[in-house]
Amino acid sequence: MSYESIKLTIDRKIAVVTINRPESLNALNAQVFNDLENVFDSLAFDKNVNCVIVTGSGEKSFVAGADIKEFSAYSSEKAKELSERGHSVFQKIEDLNKPVIAAINGFALGGGLELALSCHIRYASENAKLGLPEVTLGLIPGYGGTQRLPKLVGKGLANEMIFSAKMITAEKAKSIGLVNEVFSLEELLAKTQELAEQIVKNSPLGITKAIKAVNASDKDNGMETEIDSFGELFSGEDFKEGVSAFLEKRKPAFS
Incomplete structure (x- = not known):
């Protein structure tokens, strides 16, 4: 199966899902959600895959949030449908019957961080910046961020990130338990692959x-x-x- 907004490779029981919209810093839009849903539905039953890595194309961004242009004129009802869509797709990732590792290779903001939060494990590059800036738009995180982030870092730190809308560095994210490890950008995917290779040896x-x-x-x-x-x-x-x-x-x- 081919996908419009993502690239999929499979090698030695490891699938790599790459969000491929570098012209928009891999921002989430309806097509990305459709492709993510389809690829994870497929991977759930693929006997050639025992572990999944999610990353972004290029060297600047994992996923730099949602595509604001796409929903700026939405009604409240349409906005609820958008939130429900994000919840549905990201829940598929969290509930996948195989481990999903986020390789955060740059900006992970808004919906991008929420995508990473839905993965089971998070590795980040040294240049990564993470944050939930939705309140600067008069919104709140709508794809699970208010629910998953407190479970990882506690309510106090989650509130600080959400209320202030500030971005944090990869090292700060590691210190509060938001990411597991931090590597140079050049090492990130290889180190993530190493972890995946260790995982696929197991039951x-x-x-x-x-x-x-x-x-x-x-x-x-x-x-x-x-x-x-x-x-x-x-x-x-x-x-x-x-x-x-x-x-x-x-x-x-x-x-």
């Missing part, structure tokens, strides 16, 4: 269940989800292979 079914359990950690059924998932894995082929490999002192070959 795909175990990771799928881990994603489900971690995503339930702030819900009432979090403990129950972990217990059920732990028990269910005992009847799976991955568990049998993992135990056999351990006892036989060899590397597991997960199906």
Whole structure:
């Protein structure tokens, strides 16, 4: 399948999804949402993919927010539909049955940061700038930012970022737990690939269940989800292979 606004490559069980609108600093528009939805729907069932990397084209921007020109004249009802659309697509990413790593290679502002927040892991380049500037437009983050950011950094820091609309550096983002690691721009994708390669060596079914359990950690059924998932894995082929490999002192070959 071809996509208008993104590029997709797959190699050694790792998919790289690149937002490809460099002329607009990879800003989100309706086409990007459509392409993201389609590609993640496809990746969920692709047996050749066990991990996904999301990044932006060029050296300046991961995703520099939403395409304001596209929605500047929207009515309130149309704006709600836009927010619902963003929530729906980003929830697909968060709920994907495979790990998704954001390689933040520059500006991650507004909807761009919200896209990164929906990924399971975030690596950033040293030149990255992150922020939620929506209040400067008389808005609030509308694609999950007010919900996901406090879970990562706490309400106080989330409030500070949202209320002030200030951008923070990659190192600051790492210090508050917003990104996992920071690398030079030249190293970023290679280091992200290294992490993905480590991930795909492990049990795909175990990771799928881990994603489900971690995503339930702030819900009432979090403990129950972990217990059920732990028990269910005992009847799976991955568990049998993992135990056999351990006892036989060899590397597991997960199906």
